[in-house]
Amino acid sequence: MQLIIAGKAHPADRAGQDLIRQWIDFIRHPVARRHVIFLSDYDMSLTEHLVQGSDVWVNTPRRPWEASGTSGMKVLVNGGINLSELDGWWAEAYTPEVGWAIGDGQEHGDDPAWDANEAEQLYNVLENEVVPEFYDRNEQGIPTKWLARMRASMSRLTPQYSAARTVREYTEQHYLPAAIAFHNRSTLGGTVGTNIVHWERALREKWSSLAFGELRISSNSDGHHFEIDVYLDGLDPNSVRVELYADGVNGESPVRQEMNRFDASKSSEPDWATYQVTVTAMRPVADFTPRIVPKHESVNVPLELDLIRWQR
Template sequence: MSRFEQFKHSYAYDPKYKTRAAYFSMEFAIDQPFKIYSGGLGFLAGSHMRSAYELNQNLIGIGILWTFGYYDQIRKGNQEMDSLFQEKIYNFLEDTNIKFTIEVDGHPVWVTAKYLAPEVFNTVPMFFLTTNIPENDYLAQCISNNLYDADINAKVAQYILLGQGGAKLLDELEYNAEIYHMNEAHALPAAFHLYNKFGRNLDEVKKHLVFTTHTPEEAGNEKHDIQLLDKMGYFEGVPLAEVRKITGIDGEEFSHSLAALRMSKIANGVSALHGEVSRGMWNKYDDICPIVSITNAQNAPYWKDEVMYEALGKGEDDKLIARKKYLKKKLFETVADQTGKLLDPNALTIVWARRFAAYKRADLITKDKERFERILASTDRPVQIIWAGKPYPMDYGAVSIFNSLVHLAKNYKNLSVLVGYELKLSKKLKQGADIWLNNPRVPREASGTSGMTASMNGAINFSTNDGWIPEFANGENAFVIPRPDLSKPIHEQDAEDMNSLLDMLENEIIPMYYDRPEEWLQMVKNSMNDVLPFFDSSRMASQYYEKVYNY
């Protein structure tokens, strides 16, 4: 009997999903109390683990137990954001009593794993690796301190922990995974562990390894100095000449994604559009695996508002409208608590909330000051805007944009910027939004799943035509900003998008909300109906078996 028996699934596997798979991810957004995620990658992974449980799949999750999480977003005295790194305690995790070593930078590092049982948050069995144990010195303990550590050596050590440590944990558990699924290339050291395990036979590795890429630009895929990776133990003792041979990387810059594409049997992009972009981006390289598309999705049972859907199903429009207004009021209690501003539940409420990154352009709507102020100044057709999101703490440009919006909001009673954008606040914002604004630069957004869960809560998407939107928007369920001329310089594309955004807001969205409420309600209902079932992650989790695991 394998050691995995004491941690096994609580159900009989559906025969369609009997292939044993292990899903490796740097972050999982599973539930509010478990703060080991930063943004969309984690939200996606958490939904996957929930849907895999609901479908009785033979899947487990492998992650890292971040001692300080990502960070707690708080405020300075002047209302600007600050980052609090606070130790997290999770009594709902169980000790596995499994300990083993990995080698990092020529030194043995002890690793243990904590276990998340399925019944805690309705997920498949999950295991979280940590080096924060007494057997390690301070430096080794710090490897699992902070998600996405800014220090390059620490970051590489974290990848070794996830990939090599996760693969070794599976050996210790005697899980005998048939599929090692890398959610992004962070876990690539697992491939070199398998390479050693299978007698340095790359064909055997390829039978077991699959890869999901989320990055739509080659420059955005991580690269590191190959000598540094070798010194740190990233390749688990495989000689550098052999690493170059099996990955096809001859230079000094090691592309993790390119190596993953050459060592996997199959890979996938995370929307139909992203699959096309990825194939165009990578097909110029030899020996890469096929790249298919599996559009990201979110777990509807966790995210959708049941009361709204019940009213929708019964055709009870009055109840649907009343529920939405109630949810807006609940959100506005949080806004009042954080900012001291009392928002109007009858006013059109626009929410921009997601990970703060430059290409997502949080402040695009503010760039034409005259038009922006005209919209905000209207008393007969009031508009309220709420921003929220966590910049990477070391991304000073993104932090600066966040803080500039904080100071801008001080001058207006109908602008608010919230801190603490985690699962709980995310759900509240989606429930309270009339418009879910999403304006990344095309084609930078691989998927952009926040709009899916907004639709599940009666919010209408207002988005650039990127990521999942081309698969969803049909002219009757969302407002879509036309694509700019992508041959133009970036600043001209931004200006074009800004003008289109403000034109649509002034000439289509605001008039419909205030003058044609029946039309608005129909669009809300269309959005709620059209987002399900395709953008529920049960479809996505099924497709991973059909298109990737059983390939």
């Protein structure tokens, strides 16, 4: 088994430079010298050779520092198999049939104990899964299980993780919607665009004066009922969205439940409105907080306007 290490540290990345020095010191040991080599000046030209000649592509970033993982994607079409941290593209692509993984898909910061845990995982996977599978040959000397994994990796992942998919999804999800939005705003002499400017100006002028009044909560076995008074200071209620928010748990997305406005506020003041919503009792009441965000059917919030008002 041969381990080929390549990498480059930014001139200001002292920790990365120290790590490379540790690699080189380790490789100089007589036991390691026959099996490990470090290739300096890592760049795209060197990568071109590495992705064509590697049986297994090992990538071990600390979550969440893997920017994407395009080097592992390049290995696919060359028949290499990935063994990587569950981060970047591999967190999406990995299944046991197409390669190997280490980590638990969670973030652990700079915890040395977790680094040691993942190092042990890596050694165990290499020793007990990767190497035995590579050398498990039939009568003709062919590693059938290895080839099956290689074919699964190439056939399932290569079409999905490619520049073609990148261009297609950017076009469908971003470029075309942006072009349509621009067209819609510029038609009729730019009427829609003018309305958006007036909407944003009104929000910015009034935003600091928006306030929450009394929050009333009642609960039963079916759910939690939230009701709150909101001071809008003369702002059009249709220009904002009052919602109940809770952070996501167990890897799930945050809860963003829109609250419904009463036709007539319980408050006697004209600039007040009352909002209500009922949510399931699966989460405790303390998890939820009302908040106000901008609302406009032609504006991407919060990308284009990131105002937000929390109930305190």
